[in-house]
Every structure is written in C-alpha cells, then in structure tokens.
Amino acid sequence: MAGKKVLVVDDEIHIVHVVAIKLRNNGFEVVTAANGAEAFELTCNEKPDIVVTDFQMPVMTGIELVEKIRQNEETKDIPVILLTARNFAIEDKQKEDLQICDCLSKPFSPKELLRSIQDVLYQRAVVQEN
Amino acid sequence: MKLGRNLYVIVTGLVAGILLLGGLAECIDSGIGVGSHFAGYAQKWVPVVLVCRVIGAVGVVWLGWYCLKLVGGITSVARLLKKELTAENTGSPEKRIKIENSVALVSSVVEKPAIINELSGAINDRLRRYADRNLALEKHLKDLQIQIQLSQRQKRNTEAIIYSIRDAVIVVDEFDRLLMANEAAAKLFNFDFRNSQHKPIGELIEAARSEFVDFLRQSRRGKVRHTRRELDFSRDGDSKTFDCIVSCVYDGSEQVCGVVAVLHDITREKGISQMKNDFVSHVSHELKTPLASITAYSEMLSDGEAEDEETRKEFYSVIQSQAQRLNRLIEDILNISRIESGLIKVDRKPVSLTILIEEQLQMIKGCAEEKDIRIVSQKPIVFDQVYADKDMLSQVIVNLLSNAVKYTPAGGTVRIETEVDETAGIARVSVTDTGVGIPEDEVKRVFDKFYRVGANKSCAKGTGLGLNLVKQIVEKVHSGRVFVTSKPGVGSTFGFELPLATAKTVEAV
Numbered sequence: 067m068a069g070k071k072v073l074v075v076d077d078e079i080h081i082v083h084v085v086a087i088k089l090r091n092n093g094f095e096v097v098t099a100a101n102g103a104e105a106f107e108l109t110c111n112e113k114p115d116i117v118v119t120d121f122q123m124p125v126m127t128g129i130e131l132v133e134k135i136r137q138n139e140e141t142k143d144i145p146v147i148l149l150t151a152r153n154f155a156i157e158d159k160q161k162e163d164l165q166i167c168d169c170l171s172k173p174f175s176p177k178e179l180l181r182s183i184q185d186v187l188y189q190r191a192v193v194q195e196n
Numbered sequence: 197m198k199l200g201r202n203l204y205v206i207v208t209g210l211v212a213g214i215l216l217l218g219g220l221a222e223c224i225d226s227g228i229g230v231g232s233h234f235a236g237y238a239q240k241w242v243p244v245v246l247v248c249r250v251i252g253a254v255g256v257v258w259l260g261w262y263c264l265k266l267v268g269g270i271t272s273v274a275r276l277l278k279k280e281l282t283a284e285n286t287g288s289p290e291k292r293i294k295i296e297n298s299v300a301l302v303s304s305v306v307e308k309p310a311i312i313n314e315l316s317g318a319i320n321d322r323l324r325r326y327a328d329r330n331l332a333l334e335k336h337l338k339d340l341q342i343q344i345q346l347s348q349r350q351k352r353n354t355e356a357i358i359y360s361i362r363d364a365v366i367v368v369d370e371f372d373r374l375l376m377a378n379e380a381a382a383k384l385f386n387f388d389f390r391n392s393q394h395k396p397i398g399e400l401i402e403a404a405r406s407e408f409v410d411f412l413r414q415s416r417r418g419k420v421r422h423t424r425r426e427l428d429f430s431r432d433g434d435s436k437t438f439d440c441i442v443s444c445v446y447d448g449s450e451q452v453c454g455v456v457a458v459l460h461d462i463t464r465e466k467g468i469s470q471m472k473n474d475f476v477s478h479v480s481h482e483l484k485t486p487l488a489s490i491t492a493y494s495e496m497l498s499d500g501e502a503e504d505e506e507t508r509k510e511f512y513s514v515i516q517s518q519a520q521r522l523n524r525l526i527e528d529i530l531n532i533s534r535i536e537s538g539l540i541k542v543d544r545k546p547v548s549l550t551i552l553i554e555e556q557l558q559m560i561k562g563c564a565e566e567k568d569i570r571i572v573s574q575k576p577i578v579f580d581q582v583y584a585d586k587d588m589l590s591q592v593i594v595n596l597l598s599n600a601v602k603y604t605p606a607g608g609t610v611r612i613e614t615e616v617d618e619t620a621g622i623a624r625v626s627v628t629d630t631g632v633g634i635p636e637d638e639v640k641r642v643f644d645k646f647y648r649v650g651a652n653k654s655c656a657k658g659t660g661l662g663l664n665l666v667k668q669i670v671e672k673v674h675s676g677r678v679f680v681t682s683k684p685g686v687g688s689t690f691g692f693e694l695p696l697a698t699a700k701t702v703e704a705v
Contacts, residue, residue, distance in 0.1 A: 070405070079516050080489040084496055091501055122481065151484035152477060172484045173491035 070187055071095040073114035075105040075131065076149065084150045085118065088176040089183070102126025106134050109141050116183055121150035129156070132164045145186045149174060211255030218248035225604055344577045364438075364459040368412060370452055372397050384429070384438075384459065405429055408440065408457070415442040416455050427459070436463045473643075478660065486518040489672075493518075532645065535668040542673055546581045546697040547589060549614050549623055556593040557612070564601050564610065571597075572611040580616050582623050583697040588669045593698040595662040596627040596690050604631035604687070622676075623697060626691035633684035642680060643667040663690075670694065 071094045072094045076082045079100070086096040097112050099105035102119070103126045109117060117135065119128040123131075128148055135141045146165070148156065151172040161169060170179060211261035235686050238664045355376065368374055381521050382389035385408075387400040408427055415423045423442045428435060438459040445454035502508040535539035557573060564571050582589070600610040606632040613666050615624045633644060634649050641647045646660035670676040670692040682688035 078485060078489065080490065080518065083513075084489070084492040084511075086500060087507075088496065151481045151488065173486035173490065175495055176492050176501075177495065 069093065069095065069171070070115040071112065072098065073099065073112065073117045073119075074182060075095045075099045075110055075117065075128070076100065077101055077120065079147075081120070084176060085179065087092060088180055090172075092180055094109075100130035102128065102134075105131050109135055109144065110138065113141070114144065116186060117144055117146045118179065118183065119146065119148060121148055121152060121156070129160075129164070132166060134173040136164060145190060147179070147182055147186065207255055207258065211252055211259065214248040215252045218245050231588075256635060262654075267378075277634065284334060314325065361458075363461070365453060366397070366412075366457045368397050368457075369454050370416070372409075372413060372416070374400060375454065381459070408459075412442060412455055412457060414440040416444060419444055419452050426427075426462070436461060437466050437655075438462065442647050454656055474647060479529060483522065486525070486534050488524040489518040490515050491521070525661075526671070528665055532661065532665055532668055535665075535672050540673065542585045542588070544585055547584050547586050549625060551581045551588075552589055553593055553612055553614065553625070554588065556590055556597055559594055560597045560601055563598065567601065567604070567606045567608075569601055569606070570603050570609045572609060574613050579696075580614055580623050581697040582694040584674050584694060585669075588673060592666045592669050593625070596625075596692075599662060599690065600627050600629040600631065600688075604629045608687075616696065618696070622693045622698050623696055624691060624693045626689050628687065628689040630687040633686050633688055635684055639680060639682055641676060666690075666692070 072089050074082050074085050074089070074096055075098070076085075077100050082098045082100070086098055089096050097108055097114060099108050101123045105117070105119060106126070108114075117131075119131055121128040126152070132146050132148070135144060137145065143168075145167045148161075148166050148169045149172060150156070150169065156166070156169060168182045170182065271595050358367075358376060359378045361378055362380060365376075365378045366374070366381045366386045367376040374389075374392050374397050375394070377387075377389040377392070379389065382392075385401045385405055394401050397412065399410050400405075400532045411423075411425055411427070421444055425440050425442075427438045427440050429438065430436075439462045440457060440459045442455055442457045444452045445456060451490075494501060497508065497511050503509050507560040531540065551572060556569060561571065597610065597612065606609060610630075611626075613628075613630045615626075616622075617624065619647050638649050642649065643666070644660075645664045645665045647664075648660045667678050670678050672692055676692055676694040678690070680688065680690050
C-alpha cells in the first residue's frame, strides 16, 4: 500500500489533520480539502487512489461529491469511504448506487479508518489483477 | 213485533179469501145464462164481487206498502251499518239506537226475530270493540307523537354537539351516502353540508381528497371497528396532516349500517415532532464532531503516533480545545433548554451596557485582527444601565460580535452602538457589519434553533444556537426585544432592546 494517494475531505480541520498524520505515518501520500467543491477539483487533478470524505460539509456535501465523481468518466472508478456524524445518514440502496465502499460513523478510530482504506485498496488490486 | 206479524198473516188471509170469493162469484155469475146450473143466482152476487175486489185491491196496496216498509227497514239497517263502519265515531250511542230501531222493524215482520236480535247484538258488540280499539289507537298515536318529538329533540341535540366539535366529523350510511357532517368537515372538503344530506360521499369530495373516500369504503367493507390513518391534504400550497379515525356503526344484527369518520388536524404536532427530531439529529451531529477529534487525537497519543514533543503538545491542545467546544455546546443547549422551561437562575443587577461591551470587545479583538476587520465602538454613554444578569448579557454581546466578525470578509468593518430612549425607557444595542448579508426569505428564521443561513454556511462554522440563545436571554429572561435587518452583499445589523434600570423597572422585577 505504500505510495498510494489518499484524498481526505472534511470541513473540520482537526479531523483532516489527524487522519493525514495517521496515513502518512503508514506510508500513504495525503491530499486534503475542506469542502466538496475543492475536493472534486483535486480528484480530477490529482487522481487519488481513494477518497475519504465527510458527509456534511458546506458548499458541497459528501454525497454530492461522490455523485460528481461517479458521473465523471475519468474519476468514476475511484473508491470512496464516507465519514458521518449522523445516524442513518445514508440508506443501503444509496450506498450501493453510489458504490460507496465503506461508511464509518464519527467518532471513529484512526486505526479503524486505516484498516478500512487498506482493505478497499487490497480488494481493488485483486480485482484489477484478475 | 208479534202483533205486526199476526196482522200481516190475517190481512194476507183476508185478501186471499176475498179474492177467492170474488173469483167464485165470478164463476157463478158466468154460469147464469139460460140452461146454466147456477142460473137465477147471478144478480145477487155482483155487489159481493165488487166489494171483494175493492177490499182485495186495498189489501194488495197495503201489503205492498208494508213490504216496501220492510225492505226499507232492512236497507236502512244495511246503510247504517255501512256508514257506521266507515264513519269516525263508530259505535256512538245515537247510531246504535238508529240501528236497533231499524232492526226492530225488521224483526217485527221476520219469522225468526231471534236471529235478528243476535245479529243486532253481534253488530253492537263489534261496534263497541271498534270504539275501544279506536280509543287505544288514539292513545298509541299520542304516545308515538311524543316519542317523535323526543327523538327530534335528541337528534337536534346530537347535531348541535357534532356541529360544535372542532374536528371534522362525517357520518355516512352503508351505501356511502352522507348522513351528517359538521362545519369543520364542510370547510375541509369544501361542500355545503346543510344541502348535501343523502348524497354519495364520492360526489361531494373532490378528487384531490379521494384518498379519504377510499379509506371510508375500505373500512366499511373490512367491517373493522376502528381504523386509523394519517392523511395529507394540500390546498393553495398549504399542506395539512390529519389523524383520521374511522369507526364502523353496527345494527342489531351486527351488520355495518354506517361509518363515522373523525379527522383531527395534527399538522402542528407533526411539525413539532419533526422539529424535535431535527433538533436531536442536529445536537447529535454537533456533539459528535468535537468528540471525533478528541477520540482520534487521544488514540493517536496512546498509540505513540505523535513522534515528538511538539506534535504531542499540538495533540493535547486540540483535545483541550475540542473538549471546551463540546462543553460550550452542551452549555448552550442546556441554557436554552433551561430558559425555555423557566428553570434558569437569573442574577439581576444594574449593569452598564457600555462597560459590558468594552469587556466583550477585548475577547473578540484577536479574531477580528486575524481577519483584518475593523471594530468601531462609540463613546461611552452615561445612564445606559439596564437591570440584567451580567453573565447572560455578556453572552448576548459576545455572540452578536463574534457572528459579525465571522460573517464579514477580510478588510470589513464591525460597528457596535448603544442608544438610550428615555421616553420609551429602553436602551438599544446594535451591531452592524459589512458582511455577506442574509437573503430576505431567511431573515425571519435566523433566531430559530439550529437554523443557519444556507448560503453562508461556507463562510463560517456554527451550531445554529448562538442567535437562538441571544433571543431567549433578551426576550424570555429580560423582557426585551431582538431585531435584525440585512441586505445580501451589503451587511447586517443585529441588536436588542432592554428596559432601562429605573426605580420602576427594579420594582416591577
């Protein structure tokens, strides 16, 4: 997993900061954004291997960001993990339709997030190999 | 009667005898010619013949008259009987006497008067029974009329009760025809309830509300005693929700003979329930956010992910600040809740607004300088004291100032002014910024709990509780007034008014 690029999106600067430290300490390259609009631009430009985004953000929400990512030909296959502080923020069907790989509730454990990112990237690698 | 009969027999015998004599005399007379056996006797029998014939004629006339009288008597009996049976005062004594007289006449010439007597007795008996039955029927009729009056009064009372009910009430029969409806139902479904009785309910209710008609029919067919459903109705863009309870009415043989529907407007309750749900959802989200930072940084520290002392200090600082943020949030929520429920402790004293403002300006100075925002405050005013809880008023001022700084772009200005209106006995504080402003349709909602202006969410973070707390403290606790004016792209003015701390105000409190 070393060298994989992760885009971390959250309007809470402390969250972005702690996640970035955790991922960098584990060999990931980290790019950050504070809202959905900024994140989509970075997604198109940086082509991260995975996007970790908060659900509720100003300007553009996490769901709106994922919808835009899926609609874009260049970014539609990038896996996404959603972070949310709201219970039942997203229904299973919507999660399936938007191909959201995992959904973690806040407060979350950085270790748990790291594990989730590693699992998603590993599965993606296996599928690509086959 | 016997005399009449005997007389009839005697007269009949006489007439017959005379006619016989006359006949004989005739025969003798016809045989008086020469050579006849009875010749020589003829002339003396002619007067006899004449007399006999006269008597015979009179007898016949009399007999005829008597027969007519008899027939007339029988006929009059029959007529009287017919009249009696069809008349109103059946069995009256006068009529009975008339019949008896006619019957007596008939009896006097009829061979077996006993039968006539029996007939008379039977007829009288029957008439007497008719009279008794008539009386009983009249009594029964009167009872029925009284019952009808009572029923009609009960019906009027029931209708009055139903018409006075605030909820919409509709009653239909087993064929879905309207039996009764009150004014609330007529207003809800837009029909004239006084002129709609016995009309099919499907014709009275518009297609847009047909869900209600279907519900009535389903309940009736299902024969369910009580069914409940929430129905949403919209008119002119105004949507309302009703809790509809439909109950089947059963007759003596347990068959459904009608349906009663009661619709209770629960729009307000639903709105409150939704607000409560939204509030819980908001609170949960706002509490979890700082908690997420505290959890994450704590785990990083315990896992040794902070490699140097500086990083560790940074982590501790974040944990501390987020814990304080969490605490403030909880305090705000609790304060609002206490204020709303009237449980908050208020420590009122005369407080100088100018001094209080100066203190709070020092607190936000740092944030304003970071954004290069100029803070302007007026010169101190004398006699600007209000009778208030100092801590609460400080909270109000700092909330207004921090909002102004948050939503003003870099390089802008925030001005705070105090005015005293001695005539009205109030002090007024205004905070004016050159910030992003608020759209007109959202201005009236800015003081709502958790409400944040959509377009401004990107400019700054917030819980949506600050202005609500300001409103609660100023209006509910201190009997003041908050106000706001705003223009998008130009800026906003937020402020409050409080009664001046005069002797009268202090006494009143």
